[in-house]
Amino acid sequence: MKMKQVAFLFLIFLASQTVHSWKKDEFRACDQTPFCKRARFRKPGACTLIAHDVSISDGDLTAKLIAKAPHDQDQDQIKPLTLSVSVYQDGIMRLKIDEDPSLDPPKKRFQVADVVISEFETKKLWLQSASTEKINGDDGGLSSVVYLSDGYEAVLRHDPFEVYVREKAGNRRVVSLNSHGLFDFEQLRVKKEDEDWEERFRGHTDTRPYGPQSISFDVSFYGSDFVYGIPEHASSFALKPTRGPGVEESEPFRLFNLDVFEYLHESPFGIYGSIPFMVSHGKSGQSSGFFWLNAAEMQIDVLAKGWDAEGGILMPTEQSRIDTFWMSEAGIVDTFFFVGPGPKDVVKQYVSVTGLPAMPQLFSTGYHQCRWNYRDEEDVENVDSKFDEHDIPYDVLWLDIEHTDGKRYFTWDKMLFPHPEEMQRKLAAKGRHMVTIVDPHIKRDESFHLHKDASQRGYYVKDATGKDYDGWCWPGSSSYPDMLNPEIRSWWAEKFSYDNYVGSTPSLYIWNDMNEPSVFNGPEVCHFC
Incomplete structure (x- = not known):
């Protein structure tokens, strides 16, 4: 009996440790994140933008989005936005909305590069004309309709502004944006004397030199009962509603890359990767998809059926539908609509935009032995021999950060790992491979050749003052190569060559950790990443 009591108390202790390990106060909630808090307060129908000067230009359906009535911003700050709808093979529609460059905004907004593959642009369909139709029962409202594929059409509603895809047969909608008038686009501007744009959290301050620049809009998936995607979260595969009837107060799904060791189960909190791609599916078999090419922090609400925020969205009775609400801190609207109609079709359409993932090498599908950390070469040899002794097959042994010389990546601790080759x-003699870790933060040490080279070339990410950003990671004081620059990515990839990575052999592979952008140059440079 006493042993059972001890075991029970031990389980209670473990549970309490799990709860206390979650450092909730270290991460901003939606109501502590200004762009998310502002967006969630918006009411359906708040968008006053209408599509004006609609035409076909350079093969696209284009328009100006102008304010129909006074806005919550000063009237002189409401400048027209540019809108373009492009169509591509396989039933893909691309919608872009940005500030009008001819109106001389104070700064160009950030646009994501190097994600859409070059082959995708060759699949563009050059639009020649658009038909105009009157919306029944809408006081003479107009829509412009263009061809999308043999079974689908892309539609731009003028007033109020809305973009959607529909089936030609029966005009049944598939995916729509701004059906509920929740679209908002905060424009860059010059600060006035009495304005305070600084955002503060836990002693950190974001100065916002050009003001808030968030974007938010609603996306609806028709004929749908479930939505999936927007990884990574420790929750069910089918995304649960975050707002609406029967839903306890919840945070939106957060897309913000964090290497969080402790996290909550069944939570919308993001835990590592952030991919703003959502797939819907209905019991009828209909699927569709939506992708927002945006690298800023993002929050996404999945709205429960019947959600009504003081006269807000009410689900229609004639067709099942999932409504979602997308909020981003910055960037532009650069979105892709995928019509399916099946799940495989949606995925095929998505990868035609972003490219197929690389096929894994055969050995990488086997068992991998990895731990933090191996003490030295003797420890590695002992672990390897024990697999043989106990007749356990394995193919790869991984080394974490402790194998390096003081966490200077691309180096070896000469005392503990004096003979890496x-x-x-x-290991190679037994048909096995070794993997070593490389992280994108470089130790700020003048004696470290990699830091010295990056510093002299001006390759580090800069802070608001123009100085090299000095942050903290595993090596301590660290700086980060600017992986958005192709020249810097090429420089970084060269460090992986056998000549530059002293102690590497053809059986060594790289754990390119926390560092997705640096592999864009591909295997022709980094031939064993």
Whole structure:
């Protein structure tokens, strides 16, 4: 009996440790994140933008979005936005909305590069004309309709502004944006004397030199009962509603890359990767998809059926539908609509935009032995031999950050790992590979050649004052190569060559950790990443 009591108390202790390990106060909630808090307060129908000067230009359906009535911003700050609808093979529609460059905004908004593959643009369909139709029962409202594929059409509603895809047969909608008038686009501007744009959290301050620049809008998936995607979260595969009837007060799904060791189960909190791609599916078999090419922090609400925020969205009775609300801190609207009609079709359409993932090498599908950390070469040899002794097959052994010389990546601790090439050859003789970790933060040490080279070339990310950003990670004081620059990505990729990575052999592979953008140059440069 006493042993059972001890075991029970031990389980209670473990549970309490799990709860206390979650450092909730270190991460901003939606109501502590100004762009998310502002967006969630918006009411359906708040958008006053209408599509004006609608025409076909350079093969696209284009328009100006102008304010129909006074806005919550000063009237002189409401400048027209540019809108373009492009169509591509396989039933893909691309919608872009940005500030009008001819109106001389104070700064160009950030646009994501190097994600859409070059082959995708060759699939563009050059629009020749658009038909105009009157919306029944809408006081003479107009829509412009263009061809999308043999079974689908892209539609731009003028007043109020809305964009959607529909089936030609029966005009049944598939995916829509701004059906509920929740669209908002905060424009860059010059600060007035009495304005305070600084955002503060836990002693950190964001100065916002050009003001808030968030974007938010509603996206609806028709004929749908479930939505999936927007990884990564520790929750069910089918995304649960975050707002609406029967839903306890919840945070939106957060897309913000964080290497969080402790996280909550069944939570919308983001835990590592952030991919703003959502797939819907209905019991009828209909699927559709939506992708927002945006790298800023993002929050997404999945709205429960019947959601009514003081006269807000009410689900229609004639067709099942999932409504979602997308909020981003910055960037532009650069979105893709995928018509399916099946789940495989949606995925095929998505990868035609972003490219197929690389096929894994055969050995990488086997068992991998990884831990933090191996003490030295003797420890590696002992672990390897124990697999043989106990007849356990495995293919790869991984080394974490402790194998380096003081966490200077692309180096070896000469005391603990004095013979790295020999160690790798011993594994290779058994048909096994070694993987070593490389992280994108470089130790700020003038004696470290990599830091010295990056600093002299001006390759580090800069802070608001123009100085090299000095942050903290595993090596301590660290700086980060600007991976958005192709020249810097090429420079970084060169460090992986056998000549530059002293101690590497053909059986060594790289754990390119926390560092997705740096592999864009591909295997022709980084031939064993």
